[in-house]
Amino acid sequence: MRVIILGGDGYLGWPTAMRFAALGHEVMVVDNYLRRNIAQETCSEALMPNPNLTERVRIFEEISRYKIRVEIGDCCDFSFIEKVFAGFQPKAVVHYAEQPSAPYSMIGYTEALKTFNNNLNATFNVIWAVIQHCPNCHIIKLGTMGEYGTPNIDIEEGWLEIEHKGRKDKFLYPRQAGSLYHTTKVLDTDLLWFYVRLYGIRVTDLMQGPVYGLSTTEVNLDERLMPNFHYDDIFGTVVNRFLVQAVAGAPLTVYGRGGQTRGYLNLEDTLQCVELAMDSPAEAGQLRILNQFTEVFSVNELAEKVQMVGNRMGLKVQIKAIDNPRKEKEEHYYSVKHHGLLELGLQPHFMTDDIIAKMLEKVIRCKRNIDIRKIMPRVVWNK
Amino acid sequence: MRVIILGGDGYLGWPTAMRFAALGHEVMVVDNYLRRNIAQETCSEALMPNPNLTERVRIFEEISRYKIRVEIGDCCDFSFIEKVFAGFQPKAVVHYAEQPSAPYSMIGYTEALKTFNNNLNATFNVIWAVIQHCPNCHIIKLGTMGEYGTPNIDIEEGWLEIEHKGRKDKFLYPRQAGSLYHTTKVLDTDLLWFYVRLYGIRVTDLMQGPVYGLSTTEVNLDERLMPNFHYDDIFGTVVNRFLVQAVAGAPLTVYGRGGQTRGYLNLEDTLQCVELAMDSPAEAGQLRILNQFTEVFSVNELAEKVQMVGNRMGLKVQIKAIDNPRKEKEEHYYSVKHHGLLELGLQPHFMTDDIIAKMLEKVIRCKRNIDIRKIMPRVVWNK
Numbered sequence: 001m002r003v004i005i006l007g008g009d010g011y012l013g014w015p016t017a018m019r020f021a022a023l024g025h026e027v028m029v030v031d032n033y034l035r036r037n038i039a040q041e042t043c044s045e046a047l048m049p050n051p052n053l054t055e056r057v058r059i060f061e062e063i064s065r066y067k068i069r070v071e072i073g074d075c076c077d078f079s080f081i082e083k084v085f086a087g088f089q090p091k092a093v094v095h096y097a098e099q100p101s102a103p104y105s106m107i108g109y110t111e112a113l114k115t116f117n118n119n120l121n122a123t124f125n126v127i128w129a130v131i132q133h134c135p136n137c138h139i140i141k142l143g144t145m146g147e148y149g150t151p152n153i154d155i156e157e158g159w160l161e162i163e164h165k166g167r168k169d170k171f172l173y174p175r176q177a178g179s180l181y182h183t184t185k186v187l188d189t190d191l192l193w194f195y196v197r198l199y200g201i202r203v204t205d206l207m208q209g210p211v212y213g214l215s216t217t218e219v220n221l222d223e224r225l226m227p228n229f230h231y232d233d234i235f236g237t238v239v240n241r242f243l244v245q246a247v248a249g250a251p252l253t254v255y256g257r258g259g260q261t262r263g264y265l266n267l268e269d270t271l272q273c274v275e276l277a278m279d280s281p282a283e284a285g286q287l288r289i290l291n292q293f294t295e296v297f298s299v300n301e302l303a304e305k306v307q308m309v310g311n312r313m314g315l316k317v318q319i320k321a322i323d324n325p326r327k328e329k330e331e332h333y334y335s336v337k338h339h340g341l342l343e344l345g346l347q348p349h350f351m352t353d354d355i356i357a358k359m360l361e362k363v364i365r366c367k368r369n370i371d372i373r374k375i376m377p378r379v380v381w382n383k
Numbered sequence: 384m385r386v387i388i389l390g391g392d393g394y395l396g397w398p399t400a401m402r403f404a405a406l407g408h409e410v411m412v413v414d415n416y417l418r419r420n421i422a423q424e425t426c427s428e429a430l431m432p433n434p435n436l437t438e439r440v441r442i443f444e445e446i447s448r449y450k451i452r453v454e455i456g457d458c459c460d461f462s463f464i465e466k467v468f469a470g471f472q473p474k475a476v477v478h479y480a481e482q483p484s485a486p487y488s489m490i491g492y493t494e495a496l497k498t499f500n501n502n503l504n505a506t507f508n509v510i511w512a513v514i515q516h517c518p519n520c521h522i523i524k525l526g527t528m529g530e531y532g533t534p535n536i537d538i539e540e541g542w543l544e545i546e547h548k549g550r551k552d553k554f555l556y557p558r559q560a561g562s563l564y565h566t567t568k569v570l571d572t573d574l575l576w577f578y579v580r581l582y583g584i585r586v587t588d589l590m591q592g593p594v595y596g597l598s599t600t601e602v603n604l605d606e607r608l609m610p611n612f613h614y615d616d617i618f619g620t621v622v623n624r625f626l627v628q629a630v631a632g633a634p635l636t637v638y639g640r641g642g643q644t645r646g647y648l649n650l651e652d653t654l655q656c657v658e659l660a661m662d663s664p665a666e667a668g669q670l671r672i673l674n675q676f677t678e679v680f681s682v683n684e685l686a687e688k689v690q691m692v693g694n695r696m697g698l699k700v701q702i703k704a705i706d707n708p709r710k711e712k713e714e715h716y717y718s719v720k721h722h723g724l725l726e727l728g729l730q731p732h733f734m735t736d737d738i739i740a741k742m743l744e745k746v747i748r749c750k751r752n753i754d755i756r757k758i759m760p761r762v763v764w765n766k
Binding site: 112 | 496507536546559
């Protein structure tokens, strides 16, 4: 199947591209290096250097013989993106091409605007490239569990049937996100839903939780194929931050009370989910929404897990609460349905002690690259 | 009070500016003539020519002695808009500065993109100009009743308390709009709600229905102060279309079955509503949403009203159903709460026969300007 991976240089995009190529698909990756550029501008480079996308593709082909086509360009440039879609005629497009950092989106006007315009215009252009050049193409869009926020009612899978004053209707599950980045994904969903209704395009919107992990079958072929591992305050996830702090001998910094609870998943499972979504595409005129995570942890639970495994490895891990730079509930109700992907066949890889140990081992091998100054929060939500 | 009217050249912006000046406020109008330019590009000019904004302000001052400051510029240009806010230090801003045509937004990629970027970036910049230069300024944003669409449950005033599996929470009332233009207003609401929660700005979002009428105390001072009256398929409302068709001797064109039901209001009542909202501003950190209309009509009911009054004036009015160029429900449930503005003191001006007759008389005086080719739908939603 011909498939385009937008944001193919990213933490998820690159492993997805290799996996799909290994599965025998004709894969094209598209990226404009936005994340790399922002990382450089904000001193938030990844722990291990990653060859550029063209170079990674060359290395992967050398090792595996699987070919991947590369287009370096900006999804916000319609003349570029429509040429790509018109020429390649994809059956599916996986749209990861968004500025992915919540803290970056909260720095100030310039960063907020860049996030807003990049994310919204990329989605807008993908929709129109599909409408105009390959209307049957299945758009697999990466949303985020963060779109739902932390409401006081159970979170359903994208939709909610509401009974009100004796009448009923079904709506998008209400969304209210905690950063501008997450809000751009709420707006993406609104926009996709409009064009699905109006023009009958096919869309799967994956509400993904934070992803952890550095190992996939293809990544493991060669160190140079590793996806980017960020541990800084801009692009780093809480899991990565804890892993690096444990290795560096710095206390694991819990933001506030640490009861912030989210659904997490392994990188291997992201690849599975996207593959499962692609193999059973959404119908024409369907916006299919799937909640994409496998386990729920609070920040405190994650810290304790990393501490326990780290101590067992002799790392002497401390945990320390610091002021929360974000504006979020630190204790809250969190009960989320996530059946859709399991029904499609997802086989979860859970966050076992062994998985944590293996991630710690990889970080230990790069210990000399750690710059501890990158970790503490530089961006405060509510100035 | 110092107040900025963004989109001050518009059908609502200009009468609002004159009213506020007449009430003794210090008024600044801002416009970039986007609507005039689009009208020219699409052969959708208004029935009567309107002097440009600077000229209208001069005429109004000459007649009434009330001064209005004019800034011609684009709200999407932050360097322009922040200078305006920083310099003028408004206590309130009325944000009408959006591409207001649903059909225009549905022509194709270029028009959709222009609508999308203009409306979203204008709102984004207004939010940031307020955050950075006058955080206490009350943003009065014109939304639309069209954000709600036509759900099968009662429409509440902006918010909905949802009980689900024995737990409760309050959310933005679910929105799903019928055009890209209306969808940009849904996204505006999401964006405003995010920044209200995060930075504690004050926002009133007015969910307005279609407005009709050409008469306000200030407009009536001089013919040259008339707001723009559009009857074409791009900018014309259904009421204006029917008035012009009645005068031109063309049948009133009902789209489809004509059961499309909406809340309407008189131009005088828009001015009242905006004034009432300004006089009792939203709290810091409050997104106050008010449903802004006074009466509910179906398209068929409007056609019959215009026919009856027109016939009484000797116009021999026919009604004719034509294919619906839009994708919308032609028969649907519609029960909408609109208490907030009445509680603030709104005194409605209903659509009486006399009001319709007076509008018809104004159109008759411009009968020679009518270009009947502008009326029939050129834009089809679902190609």
